[in-house]
Amino acid sequence: MDRSFLSQKDVIEASRDFVCIRLATYESAAEAKVxxxxxxxxxxxxxxxxxxxxxxxxxxxxxxxxxxxxxALGRGSAAEHAQQMTRIAREHRTSQSPxxxxxxxxxxxxxxxxACDMQPLVVAIGKPGEPWIAKSLAKLAWNDDFIGRFVWxxxxxxxxxxxxxxxxxxxxxxxxxxxxxxxxTVIARSAxxxxxxxxxxxxxxxxFRVGEKDSRxxxxxxxxxxxxxxxxxxxxxxPTARRRDR
Amino acid sequence: xxxxxxxxxALSLSALAITASAQPRPxxxxxxxxxxxxxxGTWAGGLAEAKxxxxxxxxxxxxxxxxxxxxxx
Numbered sequence: 001m002d003r004s005f006l007s008q009k010d011v012i013e014a015s016r017d018f019v020c021i022r023l024a025t026y027e028s029a030a031e032a033k034v035x036x037x038x039x040x041x042x043x044x045x046x047x048x049x050x051x052x053x054x055x056x057x058x059x060x061x062x063x064x065x066x067x068x069x070x071x072a073l074g075r076g077s078a079a080e081h082a083q084q085m086t087r088i089a090r091e092h093r094t095s096q097s098p099x100x101x102x103x104x105x106x107x108x109x110x111x112x113x114x115a116c117d118m119q120p121l122v123v124a125i126g127k128p129g130e131p132w133i134a135k136s137l138a139k140l141a142w143n144d145d146f147i148g149r150f151v152w153x154x155x156x157x158x159x160x161x162x163x164x165x166x167x168x169x170x171x172x173x174x175x176x177x178x179x180x181x182x183x184x185t186v187i188a189r190s191a192x193x194x195x196x197x198x199x200x201x202x203x204x205x206x207x208f209r210v211g212e213k214d215s216r217x218x219x220x221x222x223x224x225x226x227x228x229x230x231x232x233x234x235x236x237x238x239p240t241a242r243r244r245d246r
Numbered sequence: 247x248x249x250x251x252x253x254x255x256a257l258s259l260s261a262l263a264i265t266a267s268a269q270p271r272p273x274x275x276x277x278x279x280x281x282x283x284x285x286x287g288t289w290a291g292g293l294a295e296a297k298x299x300x301x302x303x304x305x306x307x308x309x310x311x312x313x314x315x316x317x318x319x
Contacts, residue, residue, distance in 0.1 A: 006283055006306070015283045015304055021292030022285040023307040031289050035307055046307075054303040056296045058289075088302055096299035104287030112310045113287065115317035118277040141284070148281035180317035181310070210277045215318050217273075222315030229316035235309070 005069050010082035012148065017089035018053075019098055024109055025049070026231035034058075039065035045236035053088060062088055101138040103128070103152045110153035111162060112229065115181025120208040122150045122201065123173050125157055125166075137172070137197055146201055150174075172197055174204025179218065180227040275318070 052065035063072040104110035114121035165186035175184035188204035190196040286292030
């Protein structure tokens with residue numbers, strides 16, 4: 001993923017006029033089908049990365065699609081791409097703002113993504129439709145203090161085995177993922193009162209610690225210590241796919 | 247002689263182009279400094295919100311592993 005583009009201030013600002021969806025490639029057959037309908041490489045398969053801008057109903061491409069922003073927005077700087085995004089957004093002016101909690105599909109994926117993003121993970125323990133999750137927590141996720149600062153997930157209590165330090169009364173936890181996103185540790189917690197939620201999110205941001213990550217060293221150490229990720233569906237790009245083809 | 251020079255120049259340019267395109271992406275990833283893009287992590291969740299708000303969709307997909315090692319895009 002092109003972090004150098006997506007972490008630019010101009011691009012982040014421009015993204016606020018969109019609904020931003022980031023799928024984990026190779027983790028869902030249904031989502032792979034969606035990706036395939038948007039862009040495939042010459043060999044007819046999806047690749048590790050896809051980038052596209054679509055109409056609000058998801059049916060129409062508003063730019064070309066491809067592996068990264070250059071494919072969709074042409075060669076240019078992040079600032080130029082951000083301007084193009086803003087032009088596209090202007091054509092879809094709306095007074096409605098996102099209000100739903102922007103969760104990952106499940107806790108396993110959320111932990112891994114939080115480690116990739118080097119951000120804390122917020123886990124709401126309960127059902128997604130519970131009012132304190134769907135209303136109070138979701139509202140805070142789009143608040144200026146918290147937008148774009150966390151990875152979000154909901155989970156039931158029996159799905160929390162990978163998280164260390166969960167208390168019996170905890171309803172909301174902020175989790176520090178390990179470097180590989182396979183386990184995590186609770187760094188802030190609360191019951192579900194709205195005032196306590198904001199306080200817990202702030203405490204989580206304060207307690208979260210992360211340093212630089214050297215990708216090559218991370219991968220070598222991961223291979224040596226058997227930190228393995230098993231994608232849900234077949235990988236069709238990179239060394240894994242090439243090994244399969246031989 | 248001139249043909250040889252042209253061929254050598256062309257080969258050198260090709261080698262340069264290959265070297266440039268083969269530059270690995272930066273190995274060291276720094277933690278985000280402040281708010282980032284706010285991502286929906288599922289197609290269904292994001293699409294429902296895009297339909298409701300009538301906002302266009304910025305869609306990205308990426309594999310959260312490299313050589314099957316998690317924790318890195």
